[in-house]
Amino acid sequence: MNQKNHTPIVIIGAGLGGLTLARVLHVHGIKSTVYEAEISSGARKQGGMLDIHEYNGQLALKEAGLFDKFLEIINEGAQASRILDKNGNILLDEPDDGTGARPEVLRGDLRQILLDSLPNEVVQWGHKVQSVSSLGDGRHEVVFTNGSTITTDLLVGADGAWSKVRPLLSEEKPKYVGTMFIETFLFESDIRHKASAEAVGDGAMYALAPGKGIVAHREPNGTLHTYVQLNKEKDWFDTIDFSNSKKALAHIAKEFEGWSEELTALITEGDTDPVLRPIHTLPIEHKWERVPGVTLLGDAAHLMPPSGEGANLAMLDGAELGKAIIANPSNIEEALITFEKQMFSRSAAEAIDSEEILDLCLGESSPQSLVNFFNGVNLAV
Ligand SMILES: Cc1cc2nc3c(=O)[nH]c(=O)nc-3n(C[C@H](O)[C@H](O)[C@H](O)COP(=O)(O)OP(=O)(O)OC[C@H]3O[C@@H](n4cnc5c(N)ncnc54)[C@H](O)[C@@H]3O)c2cc1C
Incomplete structure (x- = not known):
């Protein structure tokens, strides 16, 4: 393999998870390259509002040194929530009094902050992964649909629900x-x-x-x-x-x-x-045996029903993996063991919650079940 095409750390996917990892590494002087299928940052409208939580998404932004930039893009007042019945009667109304712990931002604005914080060459647009394979010794080869090929010492699958990297670690499919x-x-x-x-x-x-x-x-x-x-x-x-x-x-x-x-x-x-x-x-406790030189984060690792946590978790995964690599740059395998152990337990807990939330919203007792949840009524009783 041509040495020119060797990149020590490769991240597949410029979503919120992959970009957070690249940014945290960059802040600590560690180079990575993000390969993204889309041809540019503006190729597709980026989802809607995301509430970014103190206990995961905001921690990641602090680790990335971007918390101040995040404060600038908050949509004031957007934390208000209300629950209606089918006749339009308001069953619960929580205005945004400015004290909430989950400010709302547009996903596109958040992604742009991350992109602006990275040198241009870090994200390689128009690189859709076609196949990945092991070269042994923890190294991997990635072939893109545009005809290019790279090799890497660390391959991170941050490529979402239909990850092309996942099959290196797990047989599970969404x-x-x-x-x-x-x-x-x-x-x-x-x-x-x-x-x-x-x-x-x-x-x-x-x-x-x-x-x-x-x-x-x-x-x-x-x-x-x-x-x-x-x-x-x-x-x-x-x-x-x-x-x-x-x-x-x-x-x-x-x-x-x-x-x-x-x-x-x-x-x-x-x-x-x-x-x-x-x-x-993916299954609630989705995990895998360690395979040298490759890991997953975000939806690629733990796809779950939308519960307001998925993007937050992807960002925290990115930050935590970055921290683990920074703490142990000469022993990537140790770093991956530390990262995966914490990610598996964190995401299993959130996956259970997300299934419950789907049931609170669309189950037999809806909408009262969601009203009770907002009001903190003990649902087990
Ligand atoms: C309807 C809906 C509503 C949601 N609402 C919320 C919410 O309010 N709050 C919240 O926190 N979460 C929400 N989520 C979940 C959230 O969208 C995901 O958990 C989050 O986007 C995961 O981030 P990620 O970086 O892991 O993956 P993604 O955001 O999916 O990013 C993956 C990136 O990889 C790229 N990619 C994919 N395949 C390839 C390939 N073969 N080669 C190269 N690149 C590739 C993609 O183009 C993409 O840029 C919602 C999900 C859905 C479906």
Whole structure:
């Protein structure tokens, strides 16, 4: 192998997890290269609002030396939460009084802070992994679909749910949990969709019933970003013609017949083509035997139902792996043992919680179950 193509530390995936790792290493003078499938940072709109928690995402940002930059991109007031029933009655309303521990930021803004904090050459865009293989002695070869090939001493799979690196460590594949999220956007809602804007309020709104829900966040400029949630098998969606967005949305809205109009408008009035986001998971205690020279972090390691923790966990993983390497640069295997031990127990606990949260939202006792959760009622009683 040509020595030119050898990179000591390779991170696959420029999501929040991979970039946090690259940044923490960079702060301590350790070089890494991030290979990302997308052709540029602006190739795709980056999700919506993320609440960044004191006990994971914020710790990672401090470790990355980016906490001050993070404070600058917080959307004030967006921590407000409310729960509605299907008739639009407010069952719980928690305004953002400025004392919350989980400020909301746009995912794209957060990713940009990380990208801006790295030298340009660190992220290699347009490098989609085609295959990975072991060369022995803990080294690996990565082949990209653009025809290039590299070798590395440490390969980190931060490449999300459908990781190409994971098969080096584990035979597990993500499984569909039976819940589909359908993403819609309403723009300029304060002018064009006043009733829906009022129903959503200043932050997050959960309108729920057993097996279905309409969950929306207010984003800057009056954008309402909605995840319609339905417990349905994937083939139910195969019967819908998504080439006609309005018809497809009307079809989905039929599942919400009898719900109040300001809620169903979040579906039927969508300004963009609806995007299906099937929810997949890895097993709760997903782990692997140590394989020299390779590890995983974030969704690649522990994919779970959305519970507001996934991006936070990916960032903490990145920071913790960075710290472990910095503490033990001459013995990467020791560093990986330390990192994985902590990650396995941290992510198993969060995976259990995330399944419970999905049940609180869409289970038989919804929406009261989520109200009780917010109110701190002991659910075991
Ligand atoms: C509908 C929904 C809502 C969510 N809401 C929240 C929330 O509110 N809060 C929260 O904390 N979490 C949330 N999550 C979870 C969160 O999105 C993930 O846990 C988080 O993005 C994981 O980060 P990551 O860096 O591990 O992976 P990703 O963000 O998936 O990044 C992986 C990167 O790898 C790249 N990549 C993939 N394959 C390849 C390849 N073959 N070659 C090269 N590059 C590749 C991708 O392009 C991507 O840039 C939500 C998830 C979903 C589905």
